[in-house]
Amino acid sequence: MVPVEEVQVLHAHWSSDSITGYINPKFYIDTFSVDRVPCQDPGLKQESKQHSCMMLSSFRFVIGRSPTNSWILGLTQGCNMSTATEMTHDVVPYKLHRLEQGPDVQVKCTRDEAIKYYKQMRTIRVMETTASNLYKSKIIRGFCHLYSGQEAVAVGMEASITPDDSVITAYRAHGWTYMRGISVKGVLAELTGRSSGCALGKGGSMHMYSKNFYGGNGIVGAQVPLGAGIAFAHRYKGEDSVCVTLYGDGAANQGQLFEAFNMAKLWDLPAIFVCENNGFGMGTSAERAAASTAYYSRGDYVPGIWVDGMDVLAVKEATRFAKDYVLKNGPILLETATYRYHGHSMSDPGTSYRSRDEIQEVRQTRDPIGKFSELATSSGLLTKEEIKKMDDEIKKEVAAAAEAAKADPELPPEELYSYIYKNPPANIRVRGCDDTIWGATK
Amino acid sequence: MATLCKTISSATRQASKLNQFSRLLSTTQRCNVQMAVRDALNSAIDEEIERDEKVFLLGEEVAQYDGAYKVTKGLWKKWGDKRVLDTPITEMGFAGIAVGAAMAGLRPICEFMTFNFSMQAIDQVINSAAKTYYMSAGQVPVPIVFRGPNGAAAGVAAQHSQCFASWYSQCPGLIVASPFSSEDCRGLLKSAVRNENPVVLLENELMYGTAFDVSEEALSKDFLIPFGKAKIERTGSHITLVAHSKAVGLCLEAANELIGQGVECEVINLRSLRPLDDQTIIESVMKTNHLVAVEGGWHHCGIGAEVVALIMESQAFNYLDAPVLRVTGADVPMPYAKTLEDLALPQVKNVLTAVKKSLNIS
Numbered sequence: 001m002v003p004v005e006e007v008q009v010l011h012a013h014w015s016s017d018s019i020t021g022y023i024n025p026k027f028y029i030d031t032f033s034v035d036r037v038p039c040q041d042p043g044l045k046q047e048s049k050q051h052s053c054m055m056l057s058s059f060r061f062v063i064g065r066s067p068t069n070s071w072i073l074g075l076t077q078g079c080n081m082s083t084a085t086e087m088t089h090d091v092v093p094y095k096l097h098r099l100e101q102g103p104d105v106q107v108k109c110t111r112d113e114a115i116k117y118y119k120q121m122r123t124i125r126v127m128e129t130t131a132s133n134l135y136k137s138k139i140i141r142g143f144c145h146l147y148s149g150q151e152a153v154a155v156g157m158e159a160s161i162t163p164d165d166s167v168i169t170a171y172r173a174h175g176w177t178y179m180r181g182i183s184v185k186g187v188l189a190e191l192t193g194r195s196s197g198c199a200l201g202k203g204g205s206m207h208m209y210s211k212n213f214y215g216g217n218g219i220v221g222a223q224v225p226l227g228a229g230i231a232f233a234h235r236y237k238g239e240d241s242v243c244v245t246l247y248g249d250g251a252a253n254q255g256q257l258f259e260a261f262n263m264a265k266l267w268d269l270p271a272i273f274v275c276e277n278n279g280f281g282m283g284t285s286a287e288r289a290a291a292s293t294a295y296y297s298r299g300d301y302v303p304g305i306w307v308d309g310m311d312v313l314a315v316k317e318a319t320r321f322a323k324d325y326v327l328k329n330g331p332i333l334l335e336t337a338t339y340r341y342h343g344h345s346m347s348d349p350g351t352s353y354r355s356r357d358e359i360q361e362v363r364q365t366r367d368p369i370g371k372f373s374e375l376a377t378s379s380g381l382l383t384k385e386e387i388k389k390m391d392d393e394i395k396k397e398v399a400a401a402a403e404a405a406k407a408d409p410e411l412p413p414e415e416l417y418s419y420i421y422k423n424p425p426a427n428i429r430v431r432g433c434d435d436t437i438w439g440a441t442k
Numbered sequence: 443m444a445t446l447c448k449t450i451s452s453a454t455r456q457a458s459k460l461n462q463f464s465r466l467l468s469t470t471q472r473c474n475v476q477m478a479v480r481d482a483l484n485s486a487i488d489e490e491i492e493r494d495e496k497v498f499l500l501g502e503e504v505a506q507y508d509g510a511y512k513v514t515k516g517l518w519k520k521w522g523d524k525r526v527l528d529t530p531i532t533e534m535g536f537a538g539i540a541v542g543a544a545m546a547g548l549r550p551i552c553e554f555m556t557f558n559f560s561m562q563a564i565d566q567v568i569n570s571a572a573k574t575y576y577m578s579a580g581q582v583p584v585p586i587v588f589r590g591p592n593g594a595a596a597g598v599a600a601q602h603s604q605c606f607a608s609w610y611s612q613c614p615g616l617i618v619a620s621p622f623s624s625e626d627c628r629g630l631l632k633s634a635v636r637n638e639n640p641v642v643l644l645e646n647e648l649m650y651g652t653a654f655d656v657s658e659e660a661l662s663k664d665f666l667i668p669f670g671k672a673k674i675e676r677t678g679s680h681i682t683l684v685a686h687s688k689a690v691g692l693c694l695e696a697a698n699e700l701i702g703q704g705v706e707c708e709v710i711n712l713r714s715l716r717p718l719d720d721q722t723i724i725e726s727v728m729k730t731n732h733l734v735a736v737e738g739g740w741h742h743c744g745i746g747a748e749v750v751a752l753i754m755e756s757q758a759f760n761y762l763d764a765p766v767l768r769v770t771g772a773d774v775p776m777p778y779a780k781t782l783e784d785l786a787l788p789q790v791k792n793v794l795t796a797v798k799k800s801l802n803i804s
Contacts, residue, residue, distance in 0.1 A: 166546065200579040207577035214545055214582065219569050225535045226570060229542020236498070236524070236548060243546075259535025266530070419580040420614050422638035425670060428717060430614075435755045 084380035086110050091314035095306035097297040097333075102305055103321035107313040114372075114381040117159065117312050119390055121151040121369045124175040126398045127184050128342075131174065131191055135346045139406060140191045143218075144205050144346040147175035150338045152368035153276055154179045156315025157244060160323060166234065168214040168227040169246040171206040172276075172340075176246070180213035184398050188405035195415075196408040202419065221247060221254030224273065228260040231271035231331075242270040242326050244319075250281020252295050261299050261331065268330035272322045273299065275335045276309065282344040283353040296335035303329075309336030310368045339366065417441040475661065480513045480650040482624035483589075486631040487551060488517060489663045491525050494549060497635055500527040500540060501553025501590075510555050511591065511650055537563035537588070541570045541640075544586040549635060554590035557606045557644065564609075571640035572615030587634040592620070592644035593687065593738045594787055600775035605739030607686065610642045611715035611748075617669050618716040620644040620686040624654040626713055629667030636666065644715075646688045670717035674726070678706035681732035681797055684723055684749055686712040689736045689769075689788065696793035705801065715745060720752045727758040733766045734796045736788060741770040767796045 087109050094102045109117075128146045135144045147154070150172070158179040161167075169176050177187050182198045190197030191205055198208050208216040214230060217223040227245025234241040247257065252275050264271045275295040279286055286293045296304035303325075307318040315336060322332045339362045343350025350359070363370075376382040417430040417439030429438040477485075490497050503510045505518035505528040518526040529536040533554065540552035554560040560567065571584045593605040611618040617639050621627045627645070634641035659665060675690060676697055683693040690711045697707035708726050712719065727733050733753060735746035746768035753759060753766050772786040798804060 168542075199577065199581070202579045203577040209578040209581045214542070215574075215578070217570070219565055222538060222565055222570055225538020225566065226542035226545065228535075229539035229544075230546040231542075232539055233543045233546035233548045236543070256532075256534040256538060259530070259532035260538065262530055262532065263535055263539060419576050419578075421617070422575055422580070422583040422585075425668065425717075428670070 084111065087114075087375070087379035087381050089311075089313050089375060089379075091311055091317065092308040094314075094318065095296060097294075097299075097304035097306075098301070099303045099305065103307075103314075103317045107317045109313055109376075109381065111381045113159070114376045115386075115390070117155050117316075118369070118372060118376065118382065118387065119394065120155045120158075120179065121312065121372065122391060123184065123394050123398065124148075124151045124154065124178055125369060126394050127178065127187060127401075128174060130398050130402050131188065132342065132346065134188070134192065134402065134405070140205070140346075141193070142204060143171065144191065145172040145174075145344065146340070146342040146346070147172050149341040149362070149368070150276060150278060150309070151175060152312040152315055152372070153246075153274075153309050153336045153338055156312040157274070157319045159312075159316040160319035161242065161244060163212060164239070165241045165323070166212040166214065166227075166230045166243040167246070168217065168223045168230060168243065170220065170223055170248060170251060171216070171218055172248070173206065173208055173216040177208040177210065177213065177216065180210045182208065182210050183401070185401035185404050188398075188401050189408055192405045192408075193410055194405060194408035195411045196404065200415070201410055202415075221251040221256050223247065224251070224254070224257045225260040227273070228264045228269055228271050228331075231264065231269040232267065234270055235268070240327060242272055242323050244272045244274060246274045246276055248281060249275060249277040249279065249286045249293075249295060250284070250289065252277075252298060253290055261302050261333075264331040265299075265302055270326045271331040272319070272326055273302070273331060273333045275333065276338055277335055278338050278340045280340075280344065280353065283348065285353065294335075296333055299331070299333040302331050302333050304333040304335065306335045306337065309338030310366045310371065312368060312372055338368075414439060475656050475658075476653040477624045477656045477661075478651055478653045479621075479624050479627055479645075480511065480515075482627040482654075482656070483513050483631060483645065483650075484515060484517070486628045486635075487514065488520070490551075490632060490635040491517070491521055493663070494635075496547065496549045497551065498525045498527065498548065499551045499553065500529050500536060502529055502531055502555050504528060504553050509553075511647055513645075513650065514553070533559050533562035534566060537566040538570065540586055541566050541584060544571070544584045544640075545574065545582050549585050549587075551587045551589060551635060554588060556595075556602060556647070557590055557592040558602050558604055560588065560590070560606065567610070567616070567640070567642070568613055572613050575639070576615055583638045584640050585638045587631070587641045587643060589631065589634070589643035589645060591647035591650075593646055594771070594776060594783075595647045597778060597780070597783065598776075599778040603776035605644075605737070605771065607644055607715055607737065607739050608744050608748075610644070611718070611745065613716075615640070616716060617641040617714070618644065619669060619714050621713065622649070622675075622687055622690040622711050624652075624656050625660040626667065626673075626711070628656070628660055629665050630669075630713065632664075633666045633669060637669070641669075644687065649688055649691075652691075667713065669714045670719055672713055672719035672722040673711045674708060674722065675711045676707065676709040678708035679730055680705050680707065681734065681801060682708045682710060682723070682726040682730045683734050683736060683793065683797070684710040684712060684726075685736040686715060686745060687738065689738050692788060692790060692793055693736050696790050696797065699790065699794065700797060703803070705797065705803070707797070712745075718748065718752070720756065723749060723753070724756045724758040727753060728761045731761050731763040732797075732800045733762070734769060734793065734800055735766065736769040736793055736796075738771050738787060740773055741768055742773065744768070744770055746770055764800045764802070767800055769793050769796050 089107050091105050096102045128148045134140045154175040174187050186198035193201040206216055206218045224247055227243050231243035281289050296306040308314045326332050373387050424441050430441045504514045505526045508515040540550040543550050574582050574584055594603040619630045621630045634643050685693045693709045735749040737745050750766045769788045769792045
């Protein structure tokens with residue numbers, strides 16, 4: 001066999017066992033069969049039976065000459081096997097505020113990462129759709145703010161932080177709750193108010209928590225000073241952790257944000273402030289609410305980055321950059337340009353202040369999951385069949401969680417009085433609705 | 443100990459105009475040590491910062507200015523920037539930061555220069571601090587102390603004179619305390635810092651300079667006063683007077699005057715507003731059959747209103763020989779002019795009027 005050559009595919013047509021086309025101007029391949037050959041290049045990923053690697057715009061594969069001196073492509077093209085182990089993706093360029101350098105525009109993604117990100121985004125999407133249906137059946141009550149369309153932000157950010165970092169967000173929190181370690185069942189059962197919910201049904205949609213995840217906050221903007229405080233605690237304790245503090249374009253005009261930015265900058269707090277700009281605060285568009293919609297620059301003396309929030313890899317890379325920056329330099333502000341398909345909440349159809357066409361257009365051309373799966377399949381990281389398989393598994397998992405969320409019981413009546421205080425003094429009684437009702441608390 | 447002696451001797455210098463209080467405190471253990479309220483608070487904060495590295499203090503002017511009312515004098519010099527922080531004048535922001543820090547495991551003491559300014563931050567106190575333990579079903583405790591002067595000062599007019607006792611004590615999830623004496627301040631502030639829940643400590647600016655006898659016990663570093671337990675400052679059998687904060691002093695003054703008329707008042711210092719020690723009030727009323735509730739805040743939905751309601755609903759109702767009466771601040775925004783201000787705040791004569799009406803004497 002001759003040594004491996006890296007070749008440029010100018011035009012190729014794949015079928016299951018053949019390739020036709022020019023591999024470089026010198027060689028034209030006219031449909032030949034593909035043989036398995038051992039991988040010569042140590043840079044290529046070795047697998048037991050098949051091996052290959054592929055890059056986005058150029059193909060690299062083993063070429064060898066058979067004993068009969070004809071070219072043999074050492075490449076296996078199969079229906080159920082992906083062909084690549086890594087891809088490189090060019091993101092929409094970032095916009096920088098008070099930063100000389102920003103995150104990389106070329107982002108790598110391995111096959112394992114692609115599987116992970118796809119699964120996570122898809123799970124959130126299906127979970128939120130399920131929540132929407134449960135709400136329409138009146139099994140979820142009150143507020144329900146869905147994250148559909150914004151998945152790439154939570155998934156991309158989580159990809160670049162660790163469980164030791166903290167996150168706090170507002171009320172559009174189900175996707176984040178999942179990313180921070182709560183199961184789909186824990187989320188759905190909390191939405192239906194059952195005791196198997198992650199807050200035993202005491203919190204509901206807007207008040208879900210887990211380790212280093214501080215909700216889930218109902219008052220617009222209040223979570224931002226809280227997040228600065230969590231970052232303060234990380235620094236006070238000498239930890240190498242950051243606090244990711246999210247808010248929407250609607251909250252971006254709140255005064256307490258600027259108070260938080262001021263103290264974060266003064267005290268060098270390891271805070272990544274993130275504006276999830278989905279274009280609307282309830283029904284008021286960003287342009288109608290903000291004198292400046294360049295949210296990434298609204299931190300003024302806090303450096304900022306605008307990121308394409310529909311691109312999970314862009315968000316991932318921006319977060320990686322931000323965490324690294326913040327641990328050395330104090331706070332930073334990310335603006336993730338994203339979109340929500342549903343209305344502000346389940347009581348908002350979402351079409352009185354924007355057109356159905358607009359929503360459709362985003363779904364078709366900018367959907368974060370659709371775009372990522374296209375990227376993953378066209379670069380060979382994943383196959384369509386694998387994706388379908390993942391979709392089916394996720395559908396099953398979420399459906400099972402939904403069944404539990406419908407069937408599980410609520411807390412018993414005496415739990416009304418629990419968790420008002422931590423370590424309450426013994427014998428304290430809590431008053432019920434008339435003076436004959438007194439509950440013991442714990 | 444050296445700090446304590448310095449503190450005590452400075453307090454003793456102010457003691458002359460304030461010795462009346464030590465004579466009135468008939469149930470306080472006799473000792474020779476006098477301590478001003480501000481020094482009681484100062485020493486308590488100092489000792490708690492020393493005891494637990496997670497405790498820190500933040501607020502406007504608490505550090506380099508030594509505190510707007512000098513309550514935190516010397517603490518920044520001793521402990522430095524990490525433990526004693528000056529904040530910008532942004533209550534909502536720094537209260538939120540303090541609450542977030544508490545959620546993440548620290549134990550902040552957040553000072554409001556006065557509780558009037560806490561209104562800027564009240565969402566963080568109520569919605570972030572008080573309710574989060576419940577909403578999270580016990581996963582996120584908020585061990586924070588909000589402290590500062592509450593109620594009327596002298597000549598500071600309407601925006602700087604409001605009493606927030608009612609507002610905060612209404613909310614489940616908060617612990618609310620209102621100290622009167624130096625001992626109260628030490629014990630309640632220490633308990634507040636060590637408590638796992640958000641505590642609102644309503645101090646009183648006019649009391650900061652007042653010196654009280656403090657017992658040996660109260661000077662110990664682990665002196666704690668439990669929440670939900672009132673203190674009977676003075677026993678009596680004819681009528682019960684219940685109050686919190688500065689109004690306790692008013693009741694003691696009134697009680698002193700009434701001795702001459704042969705009336706012995708029982709004076710209860712609530713110490714805690716939430717939880718409220720209803721048992722002590724009920725038992726006292728069952729003994730004296732008469733009750734007057736005294737406070738500096740407005741009558742409408744005030745602490746006195748709560749006391750009246752709880753007596754109505756309790757077995758003490760059957761022991762009343764007269765309706766429960768209230769003495770409160772006048773139902774007006776605080777005026778500036780001295781004569782008007784004196785008319786807006788309860789005086790000894792208002793307490794005497796109520797007592798005499800209750801006992802049907804002249």
